[in-house]
Amino acid sequence: MLRAEALVRREGWIAPYPSDRIFFPAAIIFGVEQDYLDTHIVPFMKQNGIIAVSVPGLQKDLTEGIPAVLQPFWEEHMSFHSSEWWRALWKLSPDITIEHYFSHTRHSDAWNDWLQSSNPHAQDDISMIEAENGEYFDTIGLVATVH
Template identity: 40%
Template sequence: MLKKSRKYDTDFLKENMMGPNSMKIVEELSESLKLEKGMRVLDLGCGRGLTSIFLAEEYGVTVFATDLWISATENYERIKSMGLEDKIIPIHAEAHDLPFAHEFFDVAVCVDAYHYFGIEEDYLTKYFAPLVKKGGQIAVAVPGLKQEFTNGVPAELQPYWFDDMSLTLHSCDWWHNLWKACDSVRIQECKELKCLEEAWQDWLLCDNEYARRDIGMMKAEGGNYFNLVSLMATKL
């Protein structure tokens, strides 16, 4: 059961979610990570910084909160409001142009963002894995599918389906095969996260136009198709 994320203010979380509750997702991910105080952690695609706040607060790590859509200044104000400005460094950067040295990080995480750029065959090898020290861990969580739609998008989902969803939403097996091709990491696990239903329900309760749009889609989906895929690997 996820306990650490429950102590954070519900209104603060709802105001800053940009999809399924990323704080609960990163809490479950962190159960498989070896996080120690003072480690340098890359939080790629951090959004409004919920994942960075959780990692810094709960583990005492130094987090480089990196995002393209949310400005570093906006995230810095949020970080200061939580009293974490000495543990979180906000960065504004695009995923293919990250301003970090190779092997700079002990751990790299990416929650609910990797599917926008990490579907490229060489992304892990060329852009993400090089930033992590040998022996360091890489952890990713993405919305996905229980099985690939080999016979097309199910009829009940078609009213809610956008073309880019066919590019970004994939099964555990699909992601495992993609990462298996990278010879600079060893895959530790690839699985469905247990917080799937809870993280989605938290998002649907938000007063957010995208959350309201997703209500009908999730009702039509009925727990039959969608997934939260987690990938964990060690840098070789």
């Protein structure tokens, strides 16, 4: 199964088993492309497998552009979206049923833990989170079952 081996290599996973047996009872990864689930995740999932993601996101989508306070920190590759945006994206897949989509109730705690870490990226995020002041960012969770 070359597709599974390619997925393992592209996503940086280390597979302790032959590539012809890669079927995941659960996957915890994400992509923002419209066909990502159907192309890169669902083919490797067992029926009734669970797809669960927790991603940095937004309380609501930025329909009027990036707010001035975030512009110094915003990078083109950032794919922050609201829970509604993620739900709409995942609903495009005929191969899953969305069980839950939500904003994490411990969003602030998660960010605070991250900012207190010694990771250089976390240290870079401190001024962004201070400028954002709890007005825009969120942590989004989605859970789906594969048909």
